[in-house]
Amino acid sequence: MDRTFRPRKSLLVEGVLCAAVFVVAILGYGSLLIIEDRAPALGWLGIVLFGTMLILSIAMIVTYFRTSVTVKGDTFRIQTLFRDIDIWSPEITGLEWKWTQKVRLSTIAQKVTIELKQFDIADRLEIIRACRRLAPPASQTSWNEFCHLVALPLREGREPRRPSTVENHPLSLPERSRVFVSRRRYDYFFGTLFFTGLVGAAIVWFRIADPRAFAIPFVVVMLWLFLRFSTPKEGQWIARWTATKESKLSGLVHLALPVMFVPVLICAWLGINGMIFMWLGILVMLGLFAFYMPHIIRREKEQRALNTAEASLSAKRWEAEESLA
Numbered sequence: 430m431d432r433t434f435r436p437r438k439s440l441l442v443e444g445v446l447c448a449a450v451f452v453v454a455i456l457g458y459g460s461l462l463i464i465e466d467r468a469p470a471l472g473w474l475g476i477v478l479f480g481t482m483l484i485l486s487i488a489m490i491v492t493y494f495r496t497s498v499t500v501k502g503d504t505f506r507i508q509t510l511f512r513d514i515d516i517w518s519p520e521i522t523g524l525e526w527k528w529t530q531k532v533r534l535s536t537i538a539q540k541v542t543i544e545l546k547q548f549d550i551a552d553r554l555e556i557i558r559a560c561r562r563l564a565p566p567a568s569q570t571s572w573n574e575f576c577h578l579v580a581l582p583l584r585e586g587r588e589p590r591r592p593s594t595v596e597n598h599p600l601s602l603p604e605r606s607r608v609f610v611s612r613r614r615y616d617y618f619f620g621t622l623f624f625t626g627l628v629g630a631a632i633v634w635f636r637i638a639d640p641r642a643f644a645i646p647f648v649v650v651m652l653w654l655f656l657r658f659s660t661p662k663e664g665q666w667i668a669r670w671t672a673t674k675e676s677k678l679s680g681l682v683h684l685a686l687p688v689m690f691v692p693v694l695i696c697a698w699l700g701i702n703g704m705i706f707m708w709l710g711i712l713v714m715l716g717l718f719a720f721y722m723p724h725i726i727r728r729e730k731e732q733r734a735l736n737t738a739e740a741s742l743s744a745k746r747w748e749a750e751e752s753l754a
Contacts, residue, residue: 433499434556436492436547442658444489450651451483498543500559505534507541514541518563526575528592532560535568545579554583558751577736577743584747592736593729611664612657619653681717689713 458475492510499506503518516534523535530545530553543560545553557580561569579589626646689710 430559431501432555433497434548434552435497437549439658440547441490441493443655444486444493446651446654448483448486448490451479451486454479455483492547496547498556503563507543509541512541514539516541519565521564521568524560524564524569526569526571528575528578530579530589532556550583573740573744574736576747577740581743581747593732607666607668609664609666610660612660612662615653615657615660619649623649623653
């Protein structure tokens with residue numbers, strides 16, 4: 430195989446969108462330093478925080494252009510943000526397969542990690558096959574677990590998962606427990622939400638003269654763009670948040686604070702201190718979390734044991750089907 434693999438374009442889109450958001454945030458907090466009667470400490474805190482995140486976003490953009498994995502004959506050439514390494518496969522002394530979708534190659538003189546998440550699914554599979562084929566079998570560790578959790582699901586069109594996570598592929602669920610999402614669906618939903626948020630922010634602004642309400646439609650736009658460009662053009666099936674008991678509890682935990690934020694805004698509009706609703710939301714969230722945790726811990730132990738038992742079978746399936754390809 431003579432081929433070069435480069436990161437997926439969505440990595441560049443994510444980096445550019447995040448950088449744009451953080452630039453706007455820095456400008457907003459920077460305005461606190463020049464507007465009278467504003468808190469300079471808060472302004473500097475925001476600049477430092479979002480400035481750091483802006484640097485990380487720029488690093489993501491540079492990573493997109495810098496990173497590549499080239500397989501030429503029996504040689505790997507791996508370029509990362511800070512490294513450029515050539516590895517001859519017979520010199521590999523260790524190849525560690527990590528369920529976090531990382532492949533760590535080692536020789537006597539050097540080590541390098543390939544971040545599979547940076548690549549499209551088809552390219553991830555080709556990189557996995559090249560590493561599996563070229564690295565000495567004795568050097569490879571944790572392959573069975575990696576195959577069961579990452580390699581086999583990728584090849585079969587399923588999502589990779591953590592060792593403690595129950596597989597919940599949308600197509601394996603009843604139709605009532607899944608929904609087909611597309612970019613157009615997000616456009617309709619977030620377009621309506623943006624217009625509603627804009628009207629609400631204008632009402633709050635005119636009622637209490639607080640322009641911070643316009644942060645809501647701004648956040649909606651950022652979330653809209655992120656979800657839109659992270660969704661394939663052809664759309665995809667996803668599990669509803671009510672599909673399982675775990676997802677229901679998790680959804681309620683995440684909804685507790687946003688739901689309580691609405692009465693807080695209403696109270697602010699009426700000139701009433703509504704922080705009691707915010708604290709109530711925090712208490713509800715903590716209560717749901719406390720109820721949720723014992724179930725999660727028990728289920729994770731059971732799933733880890735099940736994965737250990739099934740890992741060797743998944744590795745055999747991989748090898749059998751690869752030999753026929």
